[in-house]
Amino acid sequence: MSRKEVRLSGFGGQGIVLSGMILGKAASIYDGKHATFTQSYGPEARGGACAAEVVINSQPVHYPHIVDPEVLVVMSQGAYNRYVPEFRESGLLIIDMDLVTVDEQAENHRILSIPATRIAEEMGQRVVANIVMLGFLATVTDLVSIDAMREAALTSIPKRTIELNTRAFEAGLEHGRKAMAAGVSG
Amino acid sequence: MSRRVSRPSTGKQGVLEGEFFMLGDDACAEGAICAGCRFFAGYPITPATEIAQRMALRLPETDGIYVQMEDELASMNTIVGAAWAGVKAMTATSGPGFSLMMENLGLAIMMECPCVLVNVQRAGPSTGLPTLVGQGDMMQARWGSHGPYSIIALAPTSPQELFDLTIDAFNLSELYRLPVLVMTDAEVGHMTEKVVIPPYDEIERAERPRPAVPPEEYEPYRCPPGELVPPMAIAGEGYRFHTTGLTHDERGYPATADDRVQWSLVQRLIDKIEKNRDRIIRLAEDEMDGAEVVVVSYGIAARTALWPIEMARAEGIKVGLLRLITVWPFPEERIRELAGQVKAIVVPEINMGQIVLEVERCAAGKVPVISVPHPGGGIHKPEIVLAAIRRAAGRESDL
Amino acid sequence: MSPRRGLRQATYRQRVMRQQMHLDVRHDAVAGDETHPMDEMLREDRLPHIWCPGCGLGIALGCFIGALTKADLDLDKVAVVSGIGCTGRVAGYIKLDSFHTTHGRAIPFATGLKLANPELSVIVFSGDGDLVTIGGNHFIHAARRNVDLTIICVNNFNYGMTGGQAGSTTPIDARTSTTPYGNFEYPFNVSSLAAASGAVYVARWTVLHVRRLENAMIEALQKPGFSLVEIISPCPTGFGRRHGERTGLDTMRYYHKHGVITHGANVHEAGIKLGGDIVEGKFVDVDRPTFLQFREDGLSKALGRNDK
Incomplete structure (x- = not known):
């Protein structure tokens, strides 16, 4: 596997940072690859957009920052406005469909959508939307294996919430499978 | 009225082992704990705060002491005091705090006190860019405290190396009796990567040279023949020794009348590093x-x-x-x-x-x-x- | 100089010599091979000391040694920490584990010693300029935390060693080498500062009141927590001579006349004014868990530890 760059974005409180942590952990600890996770600090972490950046490689990661990500996960309109204009053509854009409205800026991207927050709310806990999203991400990309992502997620959350997070993760997987079966839209 | 309170231990209780996806700053703290550090005094400052936070969480689990000081002047002094009481001690800071620590870095150099100072460098001058990377303190690391001396400074490139070099820093500080600087930066400190923590018993831990003579024969700054590092007594063992930031003779007594003692003391402080360059310097x-x-x-x-x-x-x-x-x-x-x-x-x-x-x-x-x-x-x-x-x-x- | 005055000065010198004999002239012909009871506690190879004739530091050190030997301490487990200045030299004369640190930083250094080895009795012996001016932040925070330290602060209202400059304890209107027209800053009341910051024991004595001073030191040494003994002491060279006290003895006479012993006095109203009374006594003696006790208890609960 060559170098892969992923940006996960949304607004503060959605668990974006934890998502980046889990993705990196899945790749490096459970899939045996190399992964570097960094957070965006400074002005761009304010004003509604919050981002986690993950580089995954089978070789050691020299350059720690993402330069031209191929996967962009967007969980807020602010993050969409901030990151989509600079996102590469034909990159995979994954959105939370209830929180993000897509416009012509995204017309050259492959788009997959999932109502991650709505699914989480239906489970009674909006905070697990990020785990729903990670289940989805593991299914629709080959960044990390599903088992690695599940293991990384369930070892990164409070023990008393394992049952809820497992359900959230599986719901994300399920949506991912459906999306894959339906083919890439957009 | 007086109740007993426990002393910091150096055992393996609570020490981690295994593979972790870990923040650089956290890896630094865990490296310190693996090195036997059981004392941290610090003042929160971005981007080094996570080291203090991790130590606040982890030292109580490893029978160590965490204390948050009123400023970096106090932080540096407190670890020097703690080291003289026999523990391995550390502080961590960034640019502005590093500047404040300079005077008492000199005290640790002069008293020949082993301790570790981590600088998670950010961009300066002054408050600069608190969250963003810099390497602007490298000359300050060498020359920042007044007067002539030599120093050891290490520069890691990843959370794993930050873990490893923090252990090395403790070992070097103990062997050569001086403060050792871990000059990392906001990128490495705030980066999360895999960190492998080896079994506690497989980690090499150096200890400061200790006096082999009874108290009445002990002189705190007399080196054994052919050596450059004097054995170190610690407080409370009955040596009843004196140490000072003033230029001092082998007895630890001030010798401030002329430059004779200054010559031999400063030369030895420099020689103990420079004549061991082969053992100290590591390149990749x-x-x-x-x-x-x-x-x-x-x-x-x-x-x-x-x-x-x-x-x-x-x-x-x-x-x-x-x-x-x-x-x-x-x-x-x-x-x-x-x-x-x-x-x-x-x-x-x-x-x-x-x-x-x-x-x-x-x-x-x-x-x-x-x-x-x-x-x-x-x-x-x-x-x-x-x-x-x-x-x-x-x-x-x-x- | 009138003959009368010369006579008085000679008497003064004799008095001072007598006060300090045990410290700096023990080995002249008169003393012979006799050992002094305090020999054990002093680094005789460091003597004579640097202090001026008429300085109160010899008395303060004498009281301190008396207190140490009477306070039922294991002297191998005592550490003395000083900062910089005339008082800061105490650490160099006392034959215990002793640390002469940087200016203003004796308290954090002592904090490190104490927290790293709670079995140590840690005493900070330093001056007013060192402890509450340049080191003021550490002084209030150590008191706030209630670190188990005994602070002995010799207050002579100026920086003596460097030639009598003003500091944060210098009384209003006082003339010093940096306040040639008088001091126009409000001074700190050292005892009040400690009490307000959380000290569990606060006493103030002049060096004239040696028995009471020694007893206060014993109490402070035995008190768990942050305890302060403020010692009002003459500095004829740096301060007294600018205020009508040409000698240390003149200052002692002033203490005799103006020292007002009031145990339990409202410490916050016991500020020291030029030419005014000096309220002294034990001001604060309360019980509060020390930093380490408080921490140990809290951690036992939080981590479910057995009480150690």
């Missing part, structure tokens, strides 16, 4: 054989240079990387050697040119030395370093 070299251009760098700047180095190699330029794991003492011998072998030396660093001055001094005009400065706030863009490598190799750069 990559494809140095037959290299026409060598990149000399350290810390995050050396790591990010690997990408442009690969690009240059793909263009057919023979580029080697000499990474300074130990920045101070500076590996003068190796640079002098290289100066006779290569076409040019390229020095990227996240300041406006600090270690490049040392490289130039050692190259002594034999080869061109190309500085690739960055004021801090980000890491070098690969094309900037690539352009410098091309220029060094005598290739036209299209940038």
Whole structure:
């Protein structure tokens, strides 16, 4: 596997940072690859957009920052406005469909959508939307294996919430499978 | 009224082992704990705060002491006091706090007190860019406290190396009885990667030399014949010794009338480092054989240079990387050697040119030395370093 | 100089010599081979000391040694920490584990010693300029935390060693080498500062009141927590001579006349004014868990530890 760059974005409180942590952990600890996770600090972490950046490689990661990500996960309109204009053509854009409205800026991207927050709310806990999203991400990309992502997620959350997070993760997987079966839209 | 309170232990209780996906700052704290550090005094400052937070969480689990001080002056002094009580002690800070610690870094040097100071460098001057990377404190690390002395400073490139070098820092501080600086930065400190923590019993831990004579014969600053590091008594053992930041004789007594004692004391403080350079200095070299251009760098700047180095190699330029794991003492011998072998030396660093001055001094005009400065706030863009490598190799750069 | 005055000065010198005999003239012909009871506690190879004739530091040190020997301490487990200044030299004369640190930083250094080895009795012996001016932040925070330290602060209202400059304890209107027209800053009341910051024991005595001073030191040494003994002491060279006290003895006479012993006095109203009374006594003696006790108890609960 060559170098892969992923940006996960949304607004503060959605668990974006934890998502980046889990993705990196899945790749490096459970899939045996190399992964570097960094957070965006400074002005761009304010004003509604919050981002986690993950580089995954089978070789050691020299350059720690993402330069031209191929996967962009967007969980807020602010993050969409901030990151989509600079996102590469034909990159995979994954959105939370209830929180993000897509416009012509995204017309050259492959788009997959999932109502991650709505699914989480239906489970009674909006905070697990990020785990729903990670289940989805593991299914629709080959960044990390599903088992690695599940293991990384369930070892990164409070023990008393394992049952809820497992359900959230599986719901994300399920949506991912459906999306894959339906083919890439957009 | 007086209730007993427990002393910090040095046992393995609560020490981690295994593979972790860990923040650099956290890895630093865990490295300290693995090294036997059971005392942390600090003051929160971005981007070093996570080290203090981790220590606040972890030291109580390992029977250690965490104390949050009122400022960095106090932090540095408190770890020096703690080290004199026999524990391995550490503080961590960033630029502004590093400046405040300078006076008492000198105290630790003068008293020959083992301790570790971590600087997670950010961009300055002054408050600068609190969350963003810099390497602007490298000369301050060497010369920041007043007066003549030598120091040891290490520069890690990843959370794993930050873990490893924090252990090394403790060992060096114990062996040579001085404060050792871990000069990391906001990139490495705030980066999360895999960190492997070996079993506790497999980690080498050095301990300071201890007196072999009874109290009535003990002189705190008398070295055994042929040695440069005096055995260290600690408070409460009955040695009833004296130590001071004043220039002092072997008894630890002030000797301030003229420069005679100053000569021998300062010379020994310097010699104990400089005469052990071979044991202290560690370098990482990559494809140095037959290299026409060598990149000399350290810390995050050396790591990010690997990408442009690969690009240059793909263009057919023979580029080697000499990474300074130990920045101070500076590996003068190796640079002098290289100066006779290569076409040019390229020095990227996240300041406006600090270690490049040392490289130039050692190259002594034999080869061109190309500085690739960055004021801090980000890491070098690969094309900037690539352009410098091309220029060094005598290739036209299209940038 | 009138003969009368010369006579008085000679008497003064004799008095001072007598006060300090045990410290700096023990080995002259008169003393012979006799050992002094305090020999055990002093580094005789460091003597004579640097202090001026008439300085109160010899008395303060004598009281301190008396207190140490009477306070039922294991002297191998005692550490003395000083900062910089005339008082800061105490650490160099006392034959115990002793640390002469940087200016203003004796308290954090002592905090490190104490927290790293709670079995130590840690005493900070330093001056007013060191402890509450340049080191004021550490002083209030150590008191706030209630670190188990005994602070002995010799207050002579100026920086003596460097030639009598003003500091944060210098009384209003006082003339010093940096306040040649008088001091126009409000001074700190050292005892009040400690009490307000959380000290569990606060006493103030002049060096004239040696028995009471020694007893206060014993109490402070035995008190768990941050305890302060403020010692009002003459500095004839740096301060007294500018205020009508040409000698240390003149200052002692002033203490005799103006010292007002009021145990339990409202410490916050016991500020020291030039030419005014000096309220002295034990001001604060309360119980509060020390930093380490408080921490140990809290951690036992939080981590479910057995009480150690």
